[in-house]
Amino acid sequence: MTPMKQYYENLAQTTIKNLKRRGFEACYVPDGQAALEICKDLLTEGKTAAIGGSMTAEEIGLMDYLKNPEAPFTFYDRYSAVTQEEKDALFSKISICDYYFMSSNAITTDGQLVNIDGTGNRLASLIHGPRHVVIIAGMNKVCPDVEAAYKRVKFTASPPNCVRLNRKTPCAATGVCGDCLSPDCICTHTVITRRSNIPGRISIILVGEDLGY
Numbered sequence: 001m002t003p004m005k006q007y008y009e010n011l012a013q014t015t016i017k018n019l020k021r022r023g024f025e026a027c028y029v030p031d032g033q034a035a036l037e038i039c040k041d042l043l044t045e046g047k048t049a050a051i052g053g054s055m056t057a058e059e060i061g062l063m064d065y066l067k068n069p070e071a072p073f074t075f076y077d078r079y080s081a082v083t084q085e086e087k088d089a090l091f092s093k094i095s096i097c098d099y100y101f102m103s104s105n106a107i108t109t110d111g112q113l114v115n116i117d118g119t120g121n122r123l124a125s126l127i128h129g130p131r132h133v134v135i136i137a138g139m140n141k142v143c144p145d146v147e148a149a150y151k152r153v154k155f156t157a158s159p160p161n162c163v164r165l166n167r168k169t170p171c172a173a174t175g176v177c178g179d180c181l182s183p184d185c186i187c188t189h190t191v192i193t194r195r196s197n198i199p200g201r202i203s204i205i206l207v208g209e210d211l212g213y
């Protein structure tokens with residue numbers, strides 16, 4: 001095992017202990033393929049699933065798996081809705097789905113989740129609704145405390161996300177957060193999840209790789 005892998009595993013065990021103390025389920029896997037296999041095992045026949053925007057899910061192959069038309073589960077693809085009526089109907093189904101997959105913008109070593117969203121649909125599902133929330137996060141998302149986590153989102157996650165989404169924001173142009181209020185801003189809601197109110201409703205799969213932003 002490389003020193004970096006050993007470091008990630010050690011840090012993950014500390015973080016998992018603190019996540020469990022706060023009512024989260026948590027585990028560590030060495031790579032994205034192993035994380036994908038856990039997700040596949042959850043998605044048995046008849047289950048319903050949805051996902052919040054996540055580069056991590058793209059990178060580990062979860063998006064492709066969810067979109068497989070021959071899968072035995074039902075995937076509510078939020079991008080499939082066009083009209084407002086279709087979007088309303090889809091989001092009402094997502095709000096009661098069995099498994100909602102997402103990443104977290106940051107996770108603190110003392111077991112808190114830190115996320116910033118533009119529209120807030122991802123964070124609405126994290127907070128309330130879907131029966132289970134499954135978070136897949138590379139160890140690059142783990143930060144020493146909430147302040148460091150917030151800075152990570154604003155300076156490491158949001159700028160490349162704005163570039164990816166072709167947003168007209170200061171960070172997309174300069175690489176540095178300009179604390180903007182522009183119509184294209186993706187930093188509307190900041191949510192710190194310090195515990196799972198329903199024990200075990202939120203599960204975190206920490207992955208011993210750098211994934212997502």
Ligand code: SF4
Pocket residue numbers: 154155158159162169170171172176177178179180181184185186187
């Ligand atoms: S507040 Fe604006 S400039 Fe700052 S990270 Fe968010 S989108 Fe970028």
